Amino acid sequence: MTAVLTERTPRVAAARKLLRRASRLEAGRFLVEGVRPVHDALTWAEEGPGRVHDLFLTDAVADRDPTLEDRAIAAGVRVARVTEKAAAGLSDTVTPQGVAVVCSTVTVGLDAALGEHPRLVTVLAGVADPGNAGTVIRTSDAAGADAVxxxxxSRNQPVDPHNGKCVRATMGSLFHLPLAVARDVDAVVAALRERGLTLLAAAGDGETVLDASADPLLAAPTAWLFGSEAHGLDDDTTRLADHRVRVPIHGRAESLNLATAAAVCLYASARAHH
Amino acid sequence: MTAVLTERTPRVAAARKLLRRASRLEAGRFLVEGVRPVHDALTWAEEGPGRVHDLFLTDAVADRDPTLEDRAIAAGVRVARVTEKAAAGLSDTVTPQGVAVVCSTVTVGLDAALGEHPRLVTVLAGVADPGNAGTVIRTSDAAGADAVxxxxxSRNQPVDPHNGKCVRATMGSLFHLPLAVARDVDAVVAALRERGLTLLAAAGDGETVLDASADPLLAAPTAWLFGSEAHGLDDDTTRLADHRVRVPIHGRAESLNLATAAAVCLYASARAHH
Structure with a gap:
């Protein structure tokens, strides 16, 4: 057995820095922690070389789940045992699980993410909460979206999908479909238009109601635009869409939250497409 | 202006105890905090006498939103100014807003909640997270459900909808539709059967797929059963349902989270009913 690394070991210290967005951007790497998410990352590593660089785990985790090290080694990932303290330092949760991997960032360029003929695309415009973003990535994956x-x-910079909270909320979907980060929503809209997509803006006061009457509209290749939790889509972005669509409210609720509204919209498209 | 109450004033101290479930059960009262939720509670107070008992707010909040005191007084709610510290003590959030009301608990008996001819009912069986429960209550309201x-x-006791996190997640829907808490899911199922409802269990491995082919099934009056975040419905509960229904997964996600799955299911019913 090789030495157990501490939080002061340069490799561990370098990995720890990836908890910060700026460091992730600079390194082009991010951290995935927890047994289940690390397995998801290792599956991703098996599908393409050089995607996952380091596995750090405590003796206790290695004893409990020997497949972690086996899979990592088979996928060409460097493996190191670390102290409990070092493992905790690689986590931004209150209950660290004692295992983390350093991965290359998953995002690709906008054109690469969209491909040539996407049928269903999710656009998050100004969504600020990483947990919400992660949940919508997971739902987009489930609904069969081609990209997120x-x-x-105008108010918020794009959320970083490599944020720990976002990674956890995706439940592995981060590795399943192409993701792009784009500061400028106008460029995104242009790229979607180029591909002939119908642009639907989710808006609580939209003119188009998402019920059976919307089925003909939904049958076309579609990009859904979702705005921030607090303010929805800003006016400039909404104006770029072909239709403003509202999920009907049958009771007395004022609105749905972002993740549930997105689930209803994306599954309405999935229903129309399948 | 009357005296400003501190956290040691008996009324404030009594209200503070309502942050604990046992105290809420004993008193039949609960706390609602924050400007927007308190306004929702005051609307509820206006619709029925004796529902809201005390409004506690800081001078700063009263200055910023004078309608809070005006509405409370008009609805027969006792109003008291409190110190910032006292207001913070009535909150279970990290950023207390300085305003809270003491309300009678909203839950009613199972028969009262269901009424005679419900068309759409949500049943949460063993859901443990108050935030998830609150989100599903909000979505149920939006989808036009008659009750939750x-x-x-077998694993979890029912979540208390009066928990602060649940109250916040409902965004006022707590006050919009009848809620019942029932320890025993068998009794719930019996009450649903008595009313002729079709029982649909949401299950990731269900035989019935929630797509257009399910429309005839969904047209009937329906109760949806949703299980816990971690384990889904237990086998005993699932066996009580008429159909085990799965939201189709078109991509590579393993599942949806509870709140998004519930949104897709409830809106599929809403679509079939409207």
């Missing part, structure tokens, strides 16, 4: 684009708006 | 029942299962 994280864009900024 | 919070039931236990």
């Amino acid at each position: 684009v994280l864009a900024g708006d | 029942v919070l039931a236990g299962d």
